[in-house]
Amino acid sequence: MTSRVAWSQVLLDRVEADSAMLAQIDAAQKQRLTHHIDAKLADRATRVFQAGTDPNRQAAIARMLAALADKRGDAAKGATVFTQTCSACHSFGTTRRISSRTSSIPTARWRIAT
Structure with missing residues (x-):
């Protein structure tokens, strides 16, 4: 498109x-x-x-993490989302590697509610 x-x-x-x-x-x-x-x-x-970009990115991230603090993620759904939206450039686990690896990022940052 x-x-x-x-x-x-x-x-x-x-x-x-x-x-x-x-x-x-x-x-x-x-x-x-x-x-x-x-x-x-x-x-x-x-x-x-x-x-559409928040000029204070750290504050935006803090707001998102606070909103997700009491949520539980679903690893299978998260893997699907990662494959669809991130794997073109990033790798995690056994997915193909093209660019930046995500395995070095602390898991506390990977709070995605799906």
């Missing part, structure tokens, strides 16, 4: 209209859009994605 300018514009329109759509765009897609050969599209994508 990010290869064509017209399709990318429609995608950015949707994200601007509904910020929840940001969760549906993975890091690779964001990278392609913000570094697109069409400079106007790349500039727009950069603005759209920055609008």
Whole structure:
């Protein structure tokens, strides 16, 4: 969807209209859009994605961890989510390795409620 300018514009329109759509765009897609050969599209994508970014990232992480503190994760569901959204760039356990390994990250940070 990010290869064509017209399709990318429609995608950015949707994200601007509904910020929840940001969760549906993975890091690779964001990278392609913000570094697109069409400079106007790349500039727009950069603005759209920055609008959905909390400037105080540590505070945002603390809020998320606090919200998840009393939740229990489901390892099988977490593995599915990881495979679908993270494994293109990261490895964990026996999954293929392309980029950064996640096994060195403390497990306390891997609190994902699914």
